[in-house]
Amino acid sequence: MTVSSAPGKVYLFGEHAVVYGEPAVPCAIERRATVSVEVRDDSRVRVTAPDLSLDGFTVEYGGDGDGRPDVNVAKGLVEAGIAYVDAAVEQARDAADAPDAGFDVTVESAIPLGAGLGSSAAVVVAGIDAATRELGHPLSPEELAERAYRAEYDVQDGQASRADTFCCAVGGAVRVEGDDCRRIDAPNLPFVVGFDGGAGDTGKLVAGVRELREEYGFAADTVESIGDLVRHGESVLADADPAAEPTDELLAELGRLMDFDHGLLEALGVSSRTLDNMVWAAREAGAHGAKLTGAGGGGCIVALDETPETETALRYTAECQDVFRAELAPDGVRVEE
Numbered sequence: 187m188t189v190s191s192a193p194g195k196v197y198l199f200g201e202h203a204v205v206y207g208e209p210a211v212p213c214a215i216e217r218r219a220t221v222s223v224e225v226r227d228d229s230r231v232r233v234t235a236p237d238l239s240l241d242g243f244t245v246e247y248g249g250d251g252d253g254r255p256d257v258n259v260a261k262g263l264v265e266a267g268i269a270y271v272d273a274a275v276e277q278a279r280d281a282a283d284a285p286d287a288g289f290d291v292t293v294e295s296a297i298p299l300g301a302g303l304g305s306s307a308a309v310v311v312a313g314i315d316a317a318t319r320e321l322g323h324p325l326s327p328e329e330l331a332e333r334a335y336r337a338e339y340d341v342q343d344g345q346a347s348r349a350d351t352f353c354c355a356v357g358g359a360v361r362v363e364g365d366d367c368r369r370i371d372a373p374n375l376p377f378v379v380g381f382d383g384g385a386g387d388t389g390k391l392v393a394g395v396r397e398l399r400e401e402y403g404f405a406a407d408t409v410e411s412i413g414d415l416v417r418h419g420e421s422v423l424a425d426a427d428p429a430a431e432p433t434d435e436l437l438a439e440l441g442r443l444m445d446f447d448h449g450l451l452e453a454l455g456v457s458s459r460t461l462d463n464m465v466w467a468a469r470e471a472g473a474h475g476a477k478l479t480g481a482g483g484g485g486c487i488v489a490l491d492e493t494p495e496t497e498t499a500l501r502y503t504a505e506c507q508d509v510f511r512a513e514l515a516p517d518g519v520r521v522e523e
């Protein structure tokens with residue numbers, strides 16, 4: 187059996203605009219998805235995923251000719267979860283040139299599904315890593331990122347950037363612009379995450395932004411403004427000492443840009459009342475800045491605050507179901523003992 191894990195991520199800036207070739211800066215965080223894979227001696231796939239839906243699920247499929255799930259899995263999050271695991275299995279079979287390989291797969295994740303923390307990317311990256319290692323064909327983090335991107339692209343009907351999968355595969359802070367993906371230096375920023383207990387539908391939210399862009403020139407300008415904001419944020423990060431504690435000036439400037447980014451995302455229609463309420467609770471508690479993270483529509487916000495005030499305020503905010511501090515994760519995908 188091989189066990190691999192990959193981290194979730196928050197977007198410091200740039201989600202949605204990255205789909206249109208603008209730059210984005212996601213940061214890997216110490217909340218991981220762990221995927222255990224064991225090769226079977228037939229071509230079936232058995233997936234057990236206690237954390238990918240509210241009730242968890244086990245599903246077995248394949249070996250009957252069509253390669254698709256042959257049990258009737260529930261809709262919604264379970265379907266989404268199985269689709270990502272299925273796409274990861276296909277990528278691993280293809281990479282190892284083993285089209286008939288069967289696997290027992292167990293997914294455990296501390297990253298809420300569809301909440302903007304890169305849960306699907308982490309599951310796909312860790313799943314491809316564990317399955318290809320089981321088949322004796324390990325891939326580099328960059329190869330894993332590319333395979334995981336193709337898996338997400340298939341599941342999300344072509345509406346995916348490389349940002350989530352690259353960040354989960356290599357860890358740390360990264361910069362993604364089109365197919366140019368690389369790690370960048372960044373100090374360990376004091377991220378606080380607030381979670382409303384919900385999830386957004388990435389495909390629908392991305393499609394909504396596409397429609398707005400097509401309908402209104404000023405929506406296209408809004409997407410470009412996010413790109414300009416990210417470029418400015420990058421120059422701010424580049425001037426910072428990655429080995430030192432972030433200075434007050436750095437946090438104030440990054441926070442200001444996060445607030446601005448949230449406003450632009452809100453204008454593009456991807457925020458929600460619960461996300462806005464958590465953002466405002468964080469700002470009123472003295473956070474340097476706060477914004478939604480990921481596709482939006484529900485799920486998580488990320489705030490910047492080195493004091494305990496934002497965590498405390500979010501804990502007493504009706505819309506917030508969970509709050510935690512998120513350390514930057516220096517490791518991307520890795521094998522677990």
Ligand code: MEV
Nearest residue numbers: 201202345346347480481
């Ligand atoms: C979703 O985590 C981030 C989006 O920018 C979509 C993508 O980049 O694939 C909304």
